[in-house]
Amino acid sequence: MKKTILLKAIALMLILSSCSDDDGENLVDFTATFASATVSTTEEETSKEIVLNFSRSASEDGTITVSYSGDNAEYGTDFTTSPDGSSGTISVPVTSGDTNASFTFNKLTNAIEGTTKSVTFTIDGFSDADWSTGSTSSALVSYTPIAATSGIIDTENGGSNQPNQVYFDFSTGVQTAVRRDLWEIGLYNGTENRVFLNNSLSVAAVELTGVTDLLSMTESSELPAPMELVTYSFVTEQLEPVNVTTVAELTAGLPIGYNQYGNLEQGISFTDGPEGALEGTAFAEISTTPEENYVYLVSLGKEIPTDPAPVGSIATTGDPRPIIKVRILSDGNSYTIQYADLNETTTISEVTVPKDAAHNITAFSLTHGETVSVEPAKEEWDINLSGVFTYYGYQGPIAAGLTYSDYVVHNTLGGVGMYQVTIEGDVPTYANFTMADVDESALVYDDRTVVGSGWRDAFGGVINSDRYYVLKDADGNYYKMNFTAYTNTEGERGHFQFTYERL
Amino acid sequence: MSLNKCKGFLITSLFICAIGHAQENNTMEKDSISMQNLNEVVVTGESQVMSLSKKLFAVGVLDQRDIAKVAGNNLADILNYNLNITVTPDPSTGRSTISMFGLDGQYVKVLIDGIPMASDNGMGNNIDITQINLEDVERIEIVEGSMGVLYGDNAVAGVINIVTKRGLDHAKWQLQLSVQEETVGDEYEWFDKGRHIQNAKLSHQLSERTSISIGGSRNDFAGFYNGYKGKNYVNIQDNAVVNDGLRGMEWNPKEQFTAFGNLNTGLGKHSIFYKFQYYDETVAVYNRNVNGRLNSDTGMVEPTALDENFDTQRVMNNLNISGPLKGQTIYNLSFSQQTQKRYYQQYVYNILQRGIESYTADNLSQSSEIWYSKGFVGNMIPKSDFFNLQLGYEFTHQTGFDAIATGEYSNDVVENTLENYDFFGVADFNVSDRFSIFPGVRYTNNSQFGNKLIWSLSSTYDITDTFKVKAIFGSAFRAPNFEELFFYFVDSNHNVQGNPNLNPEDGISIFLNLEHKFRLGESSMLKTAFKSYYFDIKDKIASVVTTDEEDRNLFTFDNVDYSKILGFSLENSLMMDRWQLSLGATYLGESTAIDESQVSNSDYLWSFNLQSSVGYTIPSINTTLSTQLKYNGRTQVVLNDSGGPVIGQTDDFTWMDASVRTNITKNFNITLGARNIFDIVRVNASDVPSGAHGSSVSSSRLFGNGRSYFLKLLYNLNFN
Known part of the structure; x- marks a missing residue:
């Protein structure tokens, strides 16, 4: 008898202890939030x-109570709402199963030139005591266009190949995505005559000092003078000297990679400095005296892969994209770009590009021989989420051609300042940071990184x-x-x- | 939960019932345990054709009693206490592998009834020993030393053979049911924490020669939190996720299910044994990092995590036929077909909603199928007392792919086929009654690296009937693994590739074994064994930096290192009335040269291990008390650092278990015990390999999950 009881008990335990707990419940709190903290209306919109x-x-069904307050705007004369809000509040109905609710703002008048006119709607209460207010509890509806006050931006860098660099303007909330491989060099439009390299495409350049005849140099040419450079060795794990006497030897160390050649002690780098300063470019300042402008070997960088990672x-x-030879001249108001394939000895391509005061730089494609539209106008972007960013520099004790990803720079040439707030001690968190916490002196204008x-x-x-970061745009918005x-x-x-x- | 209450009640009533029962029956069972103990030592079990040859080697045996006293469910539970074996768990994958004499799992071959077991991408070696269920195991045999001639590739450090229990001794039917509940450290809950094991087995003796057995075992390890906060944890502050690294678990949860069956029968003078096994394992891997994207409609944070799931399924069919060929000449044939598949899932888990949002990967990531056969003819010259011969063959055909071992960046996950044709022979020269020499040789033809010749020479000298000397001089090789051959990761910053031209690593071992048995009285015996061993492993595979055709740096593998291991051990076991005592110590040194071409010869780095166990039987209450202890001395290894070779080390630590096992009735017994009494979790270590970019340097190694307690209830019913 007892045997069978025991047997049954163990069998039952086998069954019980082999089941598992899969219970789940809906634990997300119900909150309501305005879709946007600011809403602009145009004169045409009613x-x-x-x-x-x-x-x-x-x-479940219910209602959300929304109150309002007007700035130069009266309910009934300047605006009405639907559902009706003449009592001072609006009851917005919520239907079970819905993921949002809405009400209509009807504009009865327009703003007078030079004055502000707006209505602020605020969530005031709920029919269900368990409901609560989310992140944006009020929305300002302006009768005129206004600068955006906040936003959540999903950037269009395009996935694991990061094919795009993205320019973003805080005051309009507009992002501009541009493929990284549209251009190789950027012609500076300020008073100085400078040429930038596209460091989101690993472009690198080296000057053949003393050479002014573009067609005279080919892969087999001797350099006018030997170059004493260094390169990182994976075997010894340190910098090893390398002496370069021919173009072929030099091109071996030109493309950006861990063993790119350089010599920072001698000030030799085949890339622009990361800071973005005019003085840091790989190209020397372009002289208006033609014979002072030498030929450069330019590595056109690396293709954007297509297979996702x-x-x-x-x-x-x-x-790797090819290495070509380039010589750039300037008369002070325009740039003349002469270029040819590395082993070309008969024909030179030449394009002249005038300076354009609206943009910091004019992007030029050496692949297609024409200017391309890349940067928005200089006051219409604040940061560039460039994705890839390359330069020759130090990483710990060793110098190498470095390739970064997920990189972000800000528009120093356009007068945008930025600084990083590191949360430590009594430094406020992002949520608690206010205008009073801004440290004007911390804003960086001379280093875009x-x-x-x-x-x-x-x-x-x-x-x-x-x-987190604090940014001041060229118009003085923080x-x-x-x-x-x-x-x-x-x-x-x-x-x-x-x-x-x-x- | 009402179910929990109900279960608590059940267990309580079970105890009351059991104790009441015990009082009635405690006189029924006599001293069967102690008698069994003595038999185990004296009988060498030569009759089992599939067991490892005790004539040639010193074979260590762990039997059902050893398994029972630690309530072992899988092989990892019991090997911790072996003097020369270290079990190393990998908490992120849930795998536990062994090292023997400081050589890792790739140098140890694991067999089931003499047939190598399919592993992740090989045959027999680098086995995850948590996958080997002990429910239908009769005993475990451990042979130390290079056993290449008899067991083929990878049997460099030694061989572990799992012998299946077959047949019934006393009854026609036997039903065994057991449940086992364990804490994991101090973590335990009915469902979501701890370890929960259920076993069931039914055996039937159909006739004198025919028996069948079927059963199943489920082991639900809920993971080890150790301060981590599980899969539903997220730290949200001011509508932003703060990644504090506390999500997930220290040791990921794993659920294992094993189903097995076997048939043991005979036809005339021929014995036939068939074994079937199905194994399924699910490991969940929870991401420590939480993605804190904001919902751009609501502005609210929607924390998600990218979690993974590995499901491994294995099917094994083993067949063995043996019998007399002619006169006293015997044959033994084994056939095996094994498949292993691993499915990989990666999914987006919404932490607040507690559900899966989408799958980012759901595919078969590894698959292999193995056809295997081994056969030999033994005792070929039965009439000669002086000379005898055993000849055999071994054949392996393996096809498969492994998307993870070849690197997640590999574009071409190709199916590879590997074939081995081996022939071997061992001769006996019985020079005198007391002195024998056994030279052996094996010829291997492998489709990957061509031909290979392995040899061995062992000899035994019986100074007296109780004092025996064995010397074993053998060679073996470790074949390069899948990753070393086929790994591929190439982009602008990386150039890491396997080397398909790798040669096997050659190993030679010399073992000297002196064993003396002293009979101290009617039921007392002392056994003392002294061992000395030496391993020399050449052409060890290591990662190297070289340049490829385009003069770029290439990280690959080559046969450049070598290591020498020298050791001494002394093992004593004493049986005395109700006591069983053992005490052993080993002193092992390893000398490694990283990259032979460089002058970086190191001296021997020594480590010391100690092992002891005590068992005491109280017949009047049918109870056995046992405890065991192993001191793992500090181990040191030579590491290749940018500034040259440096010595890294893992600190010493001690395992200790204790248990009480009592037969409450003839059919029902309880084991109550504690594992890891010294509460070992992490051990300081300076030899933990860092990640590719040196970002995840850890200064400790995880060995255990803290002091745990277990309770096992076993019901064993024999009837006719």
Whole structure:
């Protein structure tokens, strides 16, 4: 008898202890938030739908109470709402299953030139005590266009190959995505005559000092003078000297990579300095005296790969593009670009490009021999999420041609200043940072790499949450910005997200 | 949860019931345990044709009693206490591999009834020993030394053979049911924490020569949190995710299921044994990092994590036929077909919603199929007392691919086929009654690296009937693994490629074994064994930097290192009435040269291990108390650093287990015990390899999950 009881008991235990707990419940709090903190209307628009988004679909019917206050605007004379708000509040209905609700703002008048006119709507209460307000509790509806005050931006860098660099303007909230391989050199439009390299495409250049005849040099040519350079060796794990006497030997160390040649002690670098200063370019200043402008060998960088990288990784640098020879002249108001294939001995291509005061630089394609539209006008962008960023420089004790990803620079040439806030001690968090906390003297105007790639830890796989950034645009608007992601939810790199707010 | 309460009640009533039962029956069982103990030592078990040859080698045996006293469910549970074996777990993958004499799992061959087991991308070596279930195991045999002639490639450090239990001794039917509940460190809950094991086995003796057995085992390891906060944890502050690295677990959860069956029968004078095994394992890997993207509609943070799931399935069919060929000449034939598949899933887990948003990968990442056969003819010259001969063959055909070992960057995950044709022979020269010499040779033809000749010479000299000397001089090789041959990761900053032209690593070992048995009285015996061993491994595969055709730096593998291992051990075991005692110590030195071409010869780096166990049986209450201890001395290795070779080390630590096992009735017993009494989790180490970019340097090595307690209830019913 007891045997069978025991047997049954153990059998039951076998069954019980082999089941597992799969219970789940919906734990997301229900919150409502305005879709946008600011809504601009144009003179032509007579009504605007104001949207409230929910954190999840509503599990029951109810209402959200919204109050309003006008600035030079009266309910009934300047605006009405639907549902009706003549009582001082608007009851916005919520239907079970919906993920948002909305009401309509009807504009009855327009703003008088030179005056402000706006209505601020604020979430005031809920029919359900469990509901609460989300991140944006009020929305300002302006009768005139106004500068954006906040936003969440999903950048269009384009995934794990990071094919695009993205220019972003905080005051309009506009992002401009441009393929990295459209251009190789950038012609400076200021008073100095300078040429930048596209460091998002690993372009590098070396001067053949003393050579002014573009067609005289080919791969087999001797250099006018030997060059004493160094290169990083994986075997000895340190810099080893390398003596270069021919063009062929020099081109071996021109493309950007760990063993790119250089000699920082002698001030020799085949890339622009990372800071973006005019004095740091690989090209010497272009002289208006033609014979002072020498021939350069230009590595056109690396192709953008097309196969996506595995989850969590990047593939931003593909096959090497060719090395060509280039000579650039200037009369002070325009640049003349002469170029030819490395072994070309008969024909030179020549293009003259006038300076364009609206832009910092004019992008030029040596591949297609024409200017290309890359940068927005100089006051219409604040930061450039360039993705790839390359330069020859130090990494610890060794110097090498470095390739970064997820890189961000700001528009120093356009007068934008930026600094990093590192959260430590009593430094306010991003959420608590206000205009009063801005440290004007910390704004950096002479180094575009304030953000760089330090906002994320790619090896650790996380955003560095100990820092955020403060930016002052050329119009004097202050913004705080905080990165929230560098991959999409599926782990693919090259999908950055940041949030920003005007102070 | 009402189920929990119900289960608590059940267990309570089970105890009351069991204790009541015990009082009635505790006189029924006599001293069967102690008698069994004595038999184990004296009988060498030569009758089992598939067991390792005790004539040629010193074979260590772990039997069911050893398994029972630690309530071992898989091989990793019991090998920790072997003097020359270290079990190293990898908490991120859930794998545990062994090292023997300081040589890792790639140098140790694991067999089931003499047939090599399919491993992730090989045959027999680098086995995850947590995957070997012990429910239908009769005993485990451990042979130390290079056993290449009899067991082929990778049997460099030694061989571990798992012998399946077959047949029933006393009854026609036997039903065995057991449940085992364990804490993992101090973590335990009915479902979501701890370790939960259920076993069931039914055996039937159909006739005198025919028996069948079927069963299953489930081992649900819920993971080891150790301060981590599980898959539903996220730290949100001011609508932003703060990645504090606390999501997930220290040791990922793993659920294993094994189903097995065997048939043991005979036809005339021929014995036939068939074994089937199905194994399924699921390992969940929780990402420590949380993606804190904001929902651009609501502005609210929507934390997600990219989690992974590995599901490994293995099917094994083993067949063995043996019998007399002619007169006293015997034959033994084995056939095996094994498949292993590993499925990989990667998915986006929404932490607040607690559900899967989407799958980013769901595919078969590894697959292999193995056809294997081994056969030999033994005792070929039965009439001669002086000379005898054994001749055999071994054949392996393996096809498969491994997308992970070839590198996630590999564009061409190609299917590879590997074939081995081996022939071997061992001769006996019985010079005198007490002195024998056994020279052996094996010829291997491998489709990857061509021909290879292995040899061995062993001899035994019986000074007296109880004092025996064995000397074994053998060679073996380790074949390059899949990753070393085929890994591929090339982009602008990386150029890492396997080397398909690698040669096997050659190993030679010399073992000297002196064993003396002392009979101390009617039921007392002392066995003392002294061993000295030497390993010389040449052409060790190591990663090297070289340049490819385009003069770019290439990280690859080559046969450049070598190592020498010298060791001494002394093992004593004493059986005395109700006591079983053992005490052993080993002193092992390893000398490694990293990259022979460079002058970086190191001196021997020595380590000391100690092992002891005590067992005491109280027949009046059918109870056995046992405890075992192993001191793992500090180990040192030579590491290649940018400034030249440096010595890294792992500190010493001690394992200790204790258990009480009591037969409450003839059919029902309980084991209650504690594992890892010294509460070992991490051990300081300066020899942990860093990540490719030196970003994840760890200064400790994880060995255990802290002091754990277990309770096993076993019900064993015999009936006719």
